[in-house]
Amino acid sequence: MKKVGFFRSIQLKFSIIYILLLLLAMQVIGSFFMTELRKELEENFTKSITDRMELLSYNLEQAFNRDDTVDDNEGLSLEEEVQQIVNEININNAETSIQVISNQGKILGTNDPDKLGEVGNRTANLIVENALNVNSFEPKPMIDKKTGERIYVQAVPLYDDTGESLVGVIYVEALIQSVYDQLAEINQIFIRGSILAISVSAIIGILVARTITKPIKEMRKQALTMAKGDFTQKVNIYGKDEIGQLAESFNDLNGRLKHSYATIEEERRKLSSVLSNMSDGVIAVDNVGSITLMNEAAGRLMKQNPDDLIGDMIIDVLQLEDRIVDITELQDSGSIIIDFSEDDEPFLLRANFSTVSDDEEEITGFIAVLSDVTEQERVEQERRDFVSNVSHELRTPLTTMKSYLEALSDGAWQDKEIAPKFLSVTQNETDRMIRMVNDLLQLSKMDSDEYPLMKERTEFISFFHHVIDRLEMNIPEHIAFIRDLPKRGGYYVWIDKDKITQVLDNIISNAIKYSPEGGQIRLKVENKRHYLLISVQDQGIGIAYDKLEKIFERFYRADRARTRKLGGTGLGLAITKELIEVHHGKIWAKSKEGKGTTISFTLPLMNQKRRERK
Incomplete structure (x- = not known):
């Protein structure tokens, strides 16, 4: 986060607020002060003029009311006496113009040298005419049209002795502009003082604001540091006020976040380790079905890079379009088996879905756990096939035995020719079931590792x-053994003789069963340096290529009718495979239909040092 500039900082805002409050206070004080000062100066000015006018009006009224026959007038006319009185009046303001006008509008006297020539003439002043007609005039400031300056105008009426008849008017024009000029000067002084005060206050305001904003800046800096995961630093505490308490709370928060972050980080590492090392795949999606998390195991199961699938829809990734239309259906879907099989390679996944909810029980996403159940399903299918095959294999001889025993019970036992045949069949089926049960018990022990091997050094x-030699004594005359074995011995193996004898018996017996009349069975041993390759080749009917790998499965028969006729259980090659593998060997088959089958297996040779110790 970039640094906040001064013009956008809270420090400037504090300073501006401080200055605005100061300006507001000074504006209110200045407005009140200037208003009252103006009123006071105007009142003083008008009072001074009024006082002089009262004295002047008294003297003029005496002059107007004096009898012309009296000698007190000293022979002066009214105009001369009025002019004398006007000249004698003490007016402090030299710019005060006075005119005395009779009730006929004739100017009798003035103190304005520029207007002495108007004495004796009638006045054309509307204010005077109005005062003569109405007998009153409200004094007030006005603007002089010639000079543009403010003047104070007053019209004072003059009455006779009775106080009822108007004998004249005193018209006064006093220059009051000096009062306003004085107010302007005072206002300028006030403004300069205000600017100085504001400047000093702004500096003080900035300094005061810094004391407030400095801890806030430090807390902001610490917040940015905490956002990066560093909880080692603390905020300085400058006092016990609200900001100091905030700093203390911030440091306490820092400690709590440090502990919480450490706990969350530990849990995250645990979860990451668990997800990374899980054999099952885990996919997390949001409430709209978009993938937000996928571990490596899920990527391996989906055969894609997990990072490439982030943001994709889980319905498309798991190919659930035919089963799920809306993502909310995952809530009730539980466990789903998904078939990703390709050609002849089966691949089945089990997807278990669970919901993720917030504090208000609103669904915020889903978790899908993927498991590879291909082998599990294969084993389950083999188990079902095994149960089905065992049931079928046991049902056939049991049905046969039941039929023959019922016939014997119905009286066939009295027939000396039929009874022995029926008993012989029953005995053969019983022997066949006993062999089957023994083979099943042997396989069961081998599956549960309860089949001990008595290995010994064997040439x-x-x-x-x-x-x-043992088998050759009992083979039919129309079948011949061809031995393709090394002339000299010295090939030692570490085997359980009984078990390998059972292996050879099973393989050679199958070759005998499926060999035609006049057929040959080739028995071959080859030295492959580290192991012996043993093969048994017949000239029988052969096995189809697509069924070749299945002959080692339990109860599988290439020709079921022929095998059942010959008394086979379908378990011989399955047992053979198990026995070869516990001897650390391998077994396989090659065949062409109509040209015979070759069963081959390997046995590890004992090394020279081991043979010498033996």
């Missing part, structure tokens, strides 16, 4: 010859 070539 494999001689061991293989022994197994072949």
Whole structure:
């Protein structure tokens, strides 16, 4: 955040408010002072004029009322006596003009040298005429049209002895402009004093404002520091006033935020570690379905970079358009299985949805937890298939046995030819079920790691010859074994002889079952340096390419009718695969329809040092 300039700072605002308040106070005081001063000066001026006019009017009234026959007039005419009285009047203001006018409007005397020539003439002054006609005139300031200056005009009536008849008027024009000039000078002095006071006050205001804004600036600086996650600094406390208390509260807040931030950061690291190391994928979305968070596991499951999916809609990412129309439906969707399988590669995801709510129980988003359930679904399907196959395999011999036993119960046991056949079939089916149960028990023990191996050092070539010899004694005459084994021995393996014997019996027995008349079974061993490659090749009907990998599954039969006829349980190659893998070997099959099948497996060779120790 950039620094706040002085002209936008609170310091300037404080100063402006301070100066405006001062200006307002000075304006009120100045206005009141100048108004009262003007009134006082005007009153003094008018009072001075009025007092002089009262004395002048008294003398003039005496002159107007004096009898011309009396010798007291000393032979002076009325005009001369009036002029004498006017000249003798003491007027402080030299710019005061006085005219004495008779009731006929004749100017009898004046103290204005410029207007002496008008004495004896009739006046044309409207104010005088108005005063003569109305017998009154309200004195007031006026503007002199010639000079443009303010003058005080007064018309004082003169009465006879009775006080009823108007004998004349005293017309006064006093220059009052000096009063207003004096007011203007005083106003200028007041303005200069105000400017000086405002300047000093502005400086003081800025200094005072700084004492207020300095702690605020420090708190702002500390707030910016706290926003960056640094809680180590404290705000200085300059007093015990409200700002000082605010600084104390700010430091307390800083401590609390430091503790809260540390707690949140610790929880964030824990959550980040959990999300990063989870095998399940986690996707967080907002209330409109836009992805806001996705961990690496979710990215691996979706086979995309998590950062590239931020902001995308979860309905599109999880391909839920056909199941969910509106994002709010996720609230009730619970768990959903999503099929992302491609071609022959199955890939199933389970998505569990939960809502995220605020304090007011308003939904603010959703959390989706993704799990790869491909293997789980495969195992579950195998379990269902296994149960179905076991049920089917047991039902067939049990149904056969039931049918034959019912026939024997109905009297067939008395038939010496049929009864032995029925009993023989029943016995064969019983033996078949016993073999199946034994095979299932063996697989169950191997699955639960309860099938111990008694391994020992074994020379494999001689061991293989022994197994072949035992089986060769019981094979049909129309089938021949071809031994493709190394001439010399010395190939030692670490095996459980009984278990590998069972492996060889299962593989060779299957080759015998599926070999045609006159067919050959090739038994081959090759030294591949670190392991032995053992293969059994027949010339039977073969297996289709798309079914080749399935022959090692439990209860799978390439030819169900033929296998059931030959008494197979469908578990032999499944057991064989388990036994080879616990010996750290591998087993596989190659086949072409109509040209036979080759079953191959490997066994690790014992190294030279180990053989020498043995």
